[in-house]
Amino acid sequence: MRILIVDDEPGIRRTTRIAVETAGHQAAEAPNGLRALKALEDETFEAAFLDLKLGAEDGLEVLDKMLKAQPSLAVVMFTAYANIATAVEAMRRGAFDFVPKPFTPEQIRTILAKIEKTRALETRVRTLESELAAEAPPVDLESAEPQTQHALEIAFKAAETPANILILGPSGTGKSVLAREIHKRSARREAAFVTVSCPSLSRELLESDLFGHVKGSFTGAVMDTMGKVAAADGGTLFLDEIGEMPLEIQPKLLRLLQEREYERLGEAKVRRANVRVVAATNRNLAEDVKAGRFREDLFYRLNVISVLLPGLRDRPADLTRFAESYRKFFAERLGKKVTGFTPAVLNAFVGYRWPGNLRELRNVVERAVILCAGEQIDLCDLPEEFGSKPEPGIAVGARVTIDALEAEHIRRLLAISRNLEEAARTLGIDPATLYRKRQKLGLL
Structure with a gap:
């Protein structure tokens, strides 16, 4: 690690530097806050030792400026035994730890080992978070409904x-x-x-x-x-x-x-x-x-x-967007060129009840991407329950009411439209009218 030692006493800086370097780290020195901030501008440090009393300077003020310059910096405060309460205040402001004066080289090495362990854990957490993000589709907390x-x-x-x-x-x-x-x-x-x-x-x-x-x-x-x-x-x-x-x-x-x-x-x-x-x-x-x-x-x-x-069935305006998001994620993850869904698949999605909701949609799309032999997911790539007509009887010329036919048409159109406005344009009505129709037909 690169360690910055900030103290107005040359003897303290020298003693600390020796302890730092014998522990296998690199050290730089600064006699005051101004020089310390200049050092932070010029290069990156993993940790710093900072004296609470830098001559006329207030070490707490210098701490605030150092953490503003490099937020990830682990700052360890040097303090006399009489200033323990101030050291606690420094930790409240973001200091990593404090060492009371006089200190031994072993105390410095112990603190450095603690910083290394903490940094290793933070790195591990970031790695695990990245791995988890790679295993899961992006979270979508937006809705057109x-x-x-x-x-x-x-x-x-x-x-x-x-x-x-x-x-x-x-x-x-x-x-x-x-x-x-x-x-x-x-x-x-x-x-x-x-x-x-x-x-x-x-x-x-x-x-x-x-x-x-x-x-x-x-x-x-x-x-x-x-x-x-x-x-x-x-x-x-x-x-x-x-x-x-x-x-x-x-x-x-x-x-x-x-x-x-x-x-x-x-x-x-x-x-x-x-x-x-x-x-x-x-x-x-x-x-x-x-x-x-x-x-x-x-x-x-x-x-x-x-x-x-x-439930997903009650969010037809969101269904296609979710399915597209899952398709892109699994196609990239599996290294397959799968560019979209056939119209037959989108119609099947619209008519299906989705008892498992988003969790089921994710599984269906993942399976489809795996099985897809071409560039578009087709009905043959879906589970058997998607093979039959999803809503028997709801079709032009069937023995159904106009309201049922209109409801089915609106529901399917919403599923393949980017948003409510696009669906309204296709229907030739304004979005407010479409919203009222959905209320009347029980599609909200």
Whole structure:
């Protein structure tokens, strides 16, 4: 690493330089803040040692300027024992650590090893994030459907507040993707985003997963664990499919939401956690409350802001865009020249019910790209359920009402149009009229 040593005492600079270089790193020196900032302009450093007292200069002010010049710089503060409180303030401002004077070369080498380890972990995280991004299609949180647009607008406005958010919608509609985006747009974006899958564990294991446990609290509890509430402290706790949460655990979650308090399994000590809860479910929680399967007080505590993500069948204006996005992603990933879909495939997509929603569409398109022998995906590349006519009877000349025929025509046209305006132009009407027709025909 390149290390910058900023101290007004030549002896301190020399001693630190020797420790840095014997640890296998390169060192540069600066006697004051001005020279330090000039050095940061000229070259990149991974870390710096900075004295809190640089003659007449305030080391905290120099720290702010150095981090502004190179935000990724790991700055370690030199401080006398009497200035420990100031060193803590420096860390609050972004310093990596502090070393009290007088210090030993071993302390310097220990700090350097800590910086190296931290940088290696950060690099690993970036690598994993890149690998994950390469494995998944880009997230699309836009919509040409007014109902979905409105839902997303509510979610993104609420993201900036500390309010709990409840995301409703069928499985596969992107509820977990929206939850993560809410976290990214919140004031807690730098803290953890922690997911708890409520249906995946037994009652006892789910309670332990949430709140943690102490050794011996149940069979198999061989060591203390902190739980995901503690892991999410300061960040966002995402409760996926909360409608499946057992009734016995619901009062404890309510206590966490109301009082920010909880207890680990097998422990009487009250702990506190500052978490923002985002929950999601494909169930009708209001009906579950009436049936006694979900606590009414917990429902109202969670339901401060509710967002409904419609199923894919109810988003015909978005269907083709999603399919094209998946096609481009999988064609590039698989190294195949697949340039589009035949009209027959687009019509089949429009007529299909998509019970698995976006998750199913992704799988269908991935399969089609793999099997496609030409440049365009055709019906033979789709699963068998797409081979038959999707909506029997809804065709010109069939024994159906004008409204049914008009609804089918509008739905299919929206699916192959880039947006609402293009579909309206094709129909020869204005977008407002098209929107009213969709309302009347039940296409919203």
